[in-house]
Amino acid sequence: MEAASISGADAQLKGPALGGRLGRIVAQALRTWRGKVGLGLTLFVVAVAFLGPVLGGTGPLDLKGAPFEAPGHATGALGGDALGRSVLARVLHGGWHLMLIALAATVLAVVVGTAAGVVAAYRGGRVDSLIMRSVDVLLGVPQLVFVLMMLSVIGAKTWLVIVSVGLTQAPQVARVLRAAAQDVSERDYVKAVAAWGVPPRTVIRRHVVPSLLSPLMVESALRLSFSIILVAGLAFLGLGVHPPGADWGVMINENRVGIAANSWGVLAPSILLAALAVGTNMFSDAIARAGLSSARTGDPSLELFAVSATGAGEVVPLQEVPE
């Protein structure tokens, strides 16, 4: 008889199984213009960076024409750079390296930050104080200054760029995830598991972290855009890919003297970097709102953490739900 109650008019209540949760959040985010534009911009820049080396054709290191040659001549559609190389070819070749480094740094930041934040929230007490006060101290150090210090002491190595950029982002992640995890840790379903005497490690792994999907996605996207800007900034300062290698950050630095002659040398990589940062930001914002609106429609599997994309663990108030 109960089984019958879910058929018919109520059939649409059947939710998809768990595997679709990520998909559902993304699908809901993509229903908004914010999500569409955000993902579109991001995918465009990623496509340029990773398909560029394949489609780009001519070498990014070849000297083709005059320095700062106007677009449309021997150096191609975007003109020449400081040494007369093709700006187009260098733009197409100069993104993937930067993006892989930024991605690796983001993964590191999210893993370390989440672990710290969630453990702090679940254990509470002294463990919480210790972790969060360390986070406060790390947040007090300016990111770029910290990274520059590491690189100047140890040397400009790719692994060090990843580690130092990752570690400077981790405290922010820890902050936001702790706020969300604190809320989850107080929920009855976590308490229910604790009442069976399940060890905290298992409770965190099986019950707390999976509930943090939405803030995790938002934070990852946000940290990715910050990492990209930071890594590009380092390249600009000469602490990434070494010339003559192609890199968007390096290009901005090399070509800024000729900005009046052929502005594309600076503009093209800048626009791509900006588009990527804006795109990931918009997309993460759409994800956060998707979490929020699903809270309104009463789907608590998404609702938990309508943490806003502005970060800092700010929780957006929910609107009243019509009956």
Add this chain to the structure above:
Amino acid sequence: MNGPAGAGPAERPVVEVRDLSVRMIATKTPIVSGVSFDVAERQTMGLVGESGSGKSTVAVALLGFARRGLEICGGSVRVGDVDVLQLSGDKLRDARGRLVSYVPQDPAAGLNPAHRIGGQLREAFSVHENLDKRELEDQLAELMRAVNLPSTKQFLRSYPHQLSGGQQQRVVIAIAFACRPRLIVLDEPTTGLDVTTQRYILEKINEMAADYGASAVYVSHDLPAVAQVASKTAVMYAGRIVEVASTAKLFGEPRHPYSAGLLKAAPSADETNRLVGIEGRPPRPGHWPSGCSYAPRCPRAQDDCRAEEPLLGPIEGDSLVRCLHPIPLESGAGLALTAAPRPEPLEGTAVQVSELIAGYGSKEILHDVAFGVPRGECTAIVGESGSGKTTLARCLVGLHSNWKGQITLNGQPLRKGAREREHEQLRRMQYIFQNPFGSLNPTMTVIENVEEPLRHFERLSPRDRRRKALDILDTVHLGKDFADILPSSISGGERQRVAVARALVVEPEVLVCDEITSALDVSVQALLIEQLRDLQLQRSLTMVFITHNLAVVRSIAQNAIVLQTGAIVEAGPTERVLDDPQHPYTRQLLEDLPRMEPSGQAAAVG
């Protein structure tokens, strides 16, 4: 006015609501459809319905208001000579408070926490009337007397948080009556208050409605409270009114099958009966069935019910019923109940608590509590909010570890926290939480939630684990269809059954249930209680049932323990405690408990 169901034909009722309809703006989905009723002067009408019936939407629509995303799309609300729905802007604002006023469910939401009580009361006067200072203070003092609060300077200078919930609610009621409105809308004003305060507020509402010449609409899901306060009652289901009758008639001889269903589901504090719940769930907005919206759940439904939509029409004896086949008068079929079976008594004591002292930090919540739970029986722990009953439950299961004293399970002493206890002890005693919306992991499917304790307590292959979980879901009458969906897609009552299944899957001996029915509608509560009763009988379960509801105690428990501010004041077999209470506190609780029989007072006022 002796005919409360409809005011005499000669007299025009003060409040006339006609065809009130509310819909969602975006989708045009109706939420409330064609609601009509009259309220006579000084009459209180009860508006009853379960969650989702649209009763709160009607309540605020009487003030010409619709919640965000909704709009009032038709009908009229005439109060005196004014149609509230025709007003707008300043005129509407002026009508709210002066003509129609509103008392919300949560008194804390009705008061501004940053302003003093006095200021808020004075504001209620000054917004609508031009009084000089003397008159204002006089009227204020009179009003405070009416709600039995002091009008001293000191009291008026206090902030809302310094008052108790009952005092706050009386301040809100005073504000609502301040401008002598013709109509007062009370939206579940006593939910969350203890029975003594509730009884007082209910009496106050009728008294003031009479003194101030106001009509009142009392919106609630709490049938006994409505029986107490209203002389006329309307029952709502799926956005429509299905029955309107005098309270005495409605509660004595309901004509609509849904009204009868609600009454049969409500537990009585005086008799131990098998409760009859209503299977299925109410249709959601946008999915109202064709024909009668109650037909899919109705035991009396026939083919024409599914084809033809019944209209709200008069029936012999002044009632209005929206039903093609109403329950015939004097058939006795409406409310017949059978006595509930008792479990076979078993030997011994399952849980023994002695000298239990527990608290948070240095604050002591439980003072030297001692009791035993007989094996195979249900022992209820009754108390009002703040009595320490949840803390007691959490000490039992090891979720609260700041306690001294002794708790034994089958004679073995238990350690304080769950992590320190033995595996087997943890398995034998399972806990069910109050809130069905928080106690299941929303990221796991129903079956994964039920399998979770098996992963911890037993070593089974994934196939055996799933089979065992499916078996137990079947036991709580949730079929295979429920296994692979997320808890968010099922109703509160179904979720609570999943929680019961999750507790039972490891075959415990003791089940600790903490207010597990308090978040549920009566029709769903009845289903759950009967299910627990059956499970208790089949499996010889020992239950500790924590509740504030004495009627629920009567219905399921063999033993009752009354807890007041952290100490046991009375304990014994349920019949003894409820029929012959020894302690003044128990007597007070029983006396203040609203009964289903309409009180003489409400009838007199109507």
